Amino acid sequence: MHNRLRSVLVLAGILLGLAATSTAQDKKPGTDPIDFQKQVWPIIEKTCLKCHSTATTGPDGKVKKPKGGVVLDSKQGITASKKGKALIVAKKPADSLIYQAISLPADDEDRMPPAKEGDPLPKEKQELISKWIEQGANFGSWTGKAKEGTDGGAEKGGDKGGEKGKGDKPEEKPNDKPKPGEKPKVDPLVRLRQGVKPLAPAALAAFNDGPFQVQSVGEDSPLLAVSCAGRTDEVTDAAVNTLLPLAEHITKLDLGRTGVGDAACAVIAKMPRLTTLDLRQSQVGDHGVAALAACHELRSLNLFGTKTGDYAAATLSSLKNLEELYVWQTDVSAAAVVRLREAVPSVRVVLAAELPEPMAETPGNGRRRPGK
Amino acid sequence: MTLHDLINNTDIQGRRSFLTRMAGSMLGVGAAATFGPEVVARALAQEPAPPLVLGRATAKNVIYLFLQGGMSHLDTLDPKPGKETQGPVQALRTRADGVLLGQYFPKLAEQMDKVCIVSSMSSKQGAHPQAQYLMRTSYELRGTIQHPSLGAWCQRLAGRNNKMLPGHVMIGGGAEMPSAGFFPPEFQALPIGSAEDGLQNAALPRGVDNERFERRLARLRQLDTAFAEKHGQRSVQAYDKAYAEAVRLMRSSDLVAFDIDLEPKTMHQAYGETPFGAGCLLARRLVEHGVRYVEVMSDGWDTHADNFDRLGDLTPSVDHGLTALIADLDARGLLRETLVVLATEFGRTPDIDGDQGRNHYPKAFSCLLAGGGVRGGQRYGSTDAEGREVATDPVSIQDFNATIAHAVGLPLDYVVTSPSGRPFKVADKGSPITSIFS
Numbered sequence: 001m002h003n004r005l006r007s008v009l010v011l012a013g014i015l016l017g018l019a020a021t022s023t024a025q026d027k028k029p030g031t032d033p034i035d036f037q038k039q040v041w042p043i044i045e046k047t048c049l050k051c052h053s054t055a056t057t058g059p060d061g062k063v064k065k066p067k068g069g070v071v072l073d074s075k076q077g078i079t080a081s082k083k084g085k086a087l088i089v090a091k092k093p094a095d096s097l098i099y100q101a102i103s104l105p106a107d108d109e110d111r112m113p114p115a116k117e118g119d120p121l122p123k124e125k126q127e128l129i130s131k132w133i134e135q136g137a138n139f140g141s142w143t144g145k146a147k148e149g150t151d152g153g154a155e156k157g158g159d160k161g162g163e164k165g166k167g168d169k170p171e172e173k174p175n176d177k178p179k180p181g182e183k184p185k186v187d188p189l190v191r192l193r194q195g196v197k198p199l200a201p202a203a204l205a206a207f208n209d210g211p212f213q214v215q216s217v218g219e220d221s222p223l224l225a226v227s228c229a230g231r232t233d234e235v236t237d238a239a240v241n242t243l244l245p246l247a248e249h250i251t252k253l254d255l256g257r258t259g260v261g262d263a264a265c266a267v268i269a270k271m272p273r274l275t276t277l278d279l280r281q282s283q284v285g286d287h288g289v290a291a292l293a294a295c296h297e298l299r300s301l302n303l304f305g306t307k308t309g310d311y312a313a314a315t316l317s318s319l320k321n322l323e324e325l326y327v328w329q330t331d332v333s334a335a336a337v338v339r340l341r342e343a344v345p346s347v348r349v350v351l352a353a354e355l356p357e358p359m360a361e362t363p364g365n366g367r368r369r370p371g372k
Numbered sequence: 373m374t375l376h377d378l379i380n381n382t383d384i385q386g387r388r389s390f391l392t393r394m395a396g397s398m399l400g401v402g403a404a405a406t407f408g409p410e411v412v413a414r415a416l417a418q419e420p421a422p423p424l425v426l427g428r429a430t431a432k433n434v435i436y437l438f439l440q441g442g443m444s445h446l447d448t449l450d451p452k453p454g455k456e457t458q459g460p461v462q463a464l465r466t467r468a469d470g471v472l473l474g475q476y477f478p479k480l481a482e483q484m485d486k487v488c489i490v491s492s493m494s495s496k497q498g499a500h501p502q503a504q505y506l507m508r509t510s511y512e513l514r515g516t517i518q519h520p521s522l523g524a525w526c527q528r529l530a531g532r533n534n535k536m537l538p539g540h541v542m543i544g545g546g547a548e549m550p551s552a553g554f555f556p557p558e559f560q561a562l563p564i565g566s567a568e569d570g571l572q573n574a575a576l577p578r579g580v581d582n583e584r585f586e587r588r589l590a591r592l593r594q595l596d597t598a599f600a601e602k603h604g605q606r607s608v609q610a611y612d613k614a615y616a617e618a619v620r621l622m623r624s625s626d627l628v629a630f631d632i633d634l635e636p637k638t639m640h641q642a643y644g645e646t647p648f649g650a651g652c653l654l655a656r657r658l659v660e661h662g663v664r665y666v667e668v669m670s671d672g673w674d675t676h677a678d679n680f681d682r683l684g685d686l687t688p689s690v691d692h693g694l695t696a697l698i699a700d701l702d703a704r705g706l707l708r709e710t711l712v713v714l715a716t717e718f719g720r721t722p723d724i725d726g727d728q729g730r731n732h733y734p735k736a737f738s739c740l741l742a743g744g745g746v747r748g749g750q751r752y753g754s755t756d757a758e759g760r761e762v763a764t765d766p767v768s769i770q771d772f773n774a775t776i777a778h779a780v781g782l783p784l785d786y787v788v789t790s791p792s793g794r795p796f797k798v799a800d801k802g803s804p805i806t807s808i809f810s
Contacts, residue, residue: 069807081784083803189428213533218428218781230534230662233625257660280705302705326705353703355642356479356695359688 034132037142043125047113048072054145074144075190079137090137093130102126141194143186188297188321189217192251192273198222199249210242211235217251223273227254237263247271256280256302262288269294280304280326290315300324303332310336317343325349424529429781430745430809431711432533433659434526435666436776437652437694438546440504441673442737444720444730446759447474447683449738450491457722457758460680468749476687479695485749486698486707487742488808492753492762495718495769498732500674503717509550510773510800517790520553522773523665525798527559529782534662536624538562538617541658543651545669554790557610561667564630567650571630574622589619629661630654642700644692652693656700659710668693673716677727690714698742711744711779715772722759736762739772744779747810770802778804 034040051067054074070087071077079088082097089095101112106120113120121129132138199222207214213229216222224246228235235258243250247270255264256278265288268277274295279288280302289312292298298319303312309331316322322344327337328351337349446452451463451474462475466484473481480487497503502513509519520528523540532539542551542561552559564571576585592615600608621627628634632653643649651668658666670690675682694714701707719737720730736755742748753765774784777798784804787795 080806081803083801085803213535216426218426220425221428227533227662230532230536230626278705300705300708304704324705324708326703328703350703350705354482354699355639356482356644356692356699358641359644359692 033138034128034135036132036137036139040129040132041142043121043129044072044078047118047121050117052077075139075142076187077144078139088133088137091134093133096133096137099126099130099133102129143190188275188299189221189223189251192275192297193221193223196222196249196273199224199246203245207242211239212243214246222249223251224249225252225254226250227252228256228258232256232258235260237261237267240264240267243267244270248273250274251297252276254278255282258282260284262291265289265291268292271295273297276300278302279306282306284308286311286315292316293318295319296321298322302326303330305329308332313337313340316340320344320346322347328352424783424786426530426781427778427783429530429779431743431779432709433664433666433706434523434711434713434744434776434780435652435655435659435668435697436523436713436715437668437670437690438504438508439673439690439714439716440545440669440671441500441675441716442503442718442720442732443673443716444675444679444683445491445733445736445738445755446720446722446730447679448476448687449473449489449740450755450759452757452759455758457724457760459724459728471749471751476683477691479691483695483698483742486702487740487748488746489738489740489751490753490767490772490805490808491738491751491755492765492767493719493737493739493769493772494762494766495734498718498734500717500732503734505550506769507715507717507773509553510770510798510802511796517792517794518550518553519796520555520559521550521561522776522798523561523667524552524555524559525777525782526665526780528555528788529786529798530664530780532662533664534626536620536626537629537658537661537663538621539663540665540667541655541663542667543567543654543669544647545671546667554792555788556606558613561665564654566647567632567654567668568647570632570654571621571627574627574630576622589615626661629657629663632657639700642692643696644689646689646693648689649693649696652697656697656706659701659706660704675720675729676731677729679720679724679728679730681728701743707743709744711746711776712742713776714740736760741775741808745809746779747808750808752805752808765805767805768802770800771805772802774799774802775804775808778806779809 049072052070052072053064053066054071054077055063055065066077068082070082071080078098079086081087085097086095087097093099098112101110102121103126104111106115109115111120204214211228211231211234213227215225217225226243226246235255237260240255240260241264243253244267247267250271251273253268253271253274253276257280259282260279261283262285264282265284268274269291272295275297277292277295277298277300281304283306284303285307286309289303289308292301293315296319299321300323301316301319304326305328307330308327310333312330313325313327313332313336316325317340323346325340325347327349332351334351337351340349341347443449446457447459447461451461451472452458453463453472463472464475464478464481466473466481468484468487471484471489473484495503495506497506497512505511505513505519508521510522511519523542527539538561540551540559540561541564542549543564544567545565546561547563551561576582580588596612600612632640632650635653635657639653640650643653648668648670651670655666655668670686672682672686675686694712698707698712701710701712716737716739718732718734721733722730724730736759753767754763755761756763777784782798784797784799784802787797789795
């Protein structure tokens, strides 16, 4: 624990130390909003990233891990927590681990950057970061490195010596998870929230009595997740129509097991930020799905147990962002899936469940009642 | 059967604790219809919504499978092929490149691309009740307080997904385990003794039609009102709520969620036709209908003697039930929003004793996560060559529970004060393993 804290501090210190030599504009932190990318990021980039970058695999095959698991090259990393303590607590510099670390006295062993890595950040850089946190730690459009690469500790370490060359015994190999060549993946929910104004609480409260459950997707995002709160039998095409005032805000919509049909899809097609749509076991058919071609941000579409077929699958080929499509227990054919995959290579189509074969014989104790 | 019978005919719990649990698990919508607004108003006045900001949830639901007794890590999730501590057990290659399993999990091996094994679990608690308690609450067992279980925390901080159904269901035992703890009784889990039997006594008895049932309820209300006014305690209100919720549930179209007989024969076979497999199948149905937190218990993993033969008997039900659950959820598009957890209270000794047994070993053990935003096909953390010590990335029980809470978007810093005035958090001081999420 102490060691980890120390590393966080080291990181932060580095961050700050570099700031001194950075090209960041030496603006006094006044009331002007601080631009993360222009003013804060250069400090981090120069001071912290030597030790606090996303894990990479070097040419020698060795994985270079971020110190203390703290990764500062992505928004996700900077907003992460360390042992339950947030690196950044918006508006509260004193509670933010990063600021704590950089503002420790020069002789404190937890200070970041650590003494052996550099001098403490100059006061004005510390204040700039403090100010930025105080103003709400706004990253602007900056998101940094691919999310996938931030798995500081996910690689397998462990003892593999002595295992090698053990005949044909299976061996554990380290996962080469972070692939340097991969395209950085930007979290769509972060991008899509840009410029979206949160709805007034009163506008949301109006839905409390209806069959829908309307919630923020979390982290104070203006984007909304809408589900049926269990009242699936009350959710009809007409009910979906009442969601129109939220159309700009809805990013996740769960209408699974409801009575909605093709008419609802015309309403859904007016939701430009929709990323996840669950229509499993609804009455939606081919024509409804065809209308969804307007939802360009759609990542995940669940049509499990619907009356959809190859026509629906064909119309989805224009959804280039589609990542998951569930068509088990529909009339969609394997050939249509192949065609869709050619048009949208990123999509994973689930056509059937890979259920285990029945048990060969009933085991003895396995049949005992649990809890007895 | 009548409501009266509903209360009387339970073989799992005493009548009172059954009521309390019913009340707890079913509190919520629907009371107004039966009991008038004043009861609801009282309940609401007492439980103001906590001002909390949820994090970005990667999982909506949790299915928590618990193997009581302590599953041997070496023989199942963390094999060490060729080492003396491995005994006679072979290791299996799996669909996930480089991730091995013990020979007892051949079915699971085919779904490993969706599974993350956590191999570096470690605690200091080597006695069953204490270790189970710690696993389910993140706190040490004490004489002076009952801590809430993780399921109760989920209800309290994130609410229910389906307001018609209980938010937390516990299948196949576990009645002795902590549930709501010091939280109000409405956060108790609904216990289902046996998945094959489902929810008992939920239909009207022969000879009682709706009208007669209404009359009986009206009479009950009449009798209760004076008492409830005189004794306004929370436990009295909890009884009111239990009745209201039970009636609501009896009339709900979601009642079918509890009936696994509605599943085709092939589905029962895929899940393995054991009590544990049936529990997994029921868990899938409940999650489909919006129950947020479902636990399924399996007992008998305390293999002090004949460890290897016993595992041969114990593991098929879990291998089938868990594997079918993962594959079935995935094909329905539900695995992306459902975190499946396989947990146990500790591991078992690497050294095999004279009875071919393995004994309690909390120092290093393994659990498993699948779905709910967790990247499959990986092993997090590791033990040394013989499975004796955690070698990399140690995970405490609190860290593990924090990871589950993180997936559901619960605020880990949110403090709930116990009636005795002490502060508690969902996973104590645990921090989530964020790197395993995709």
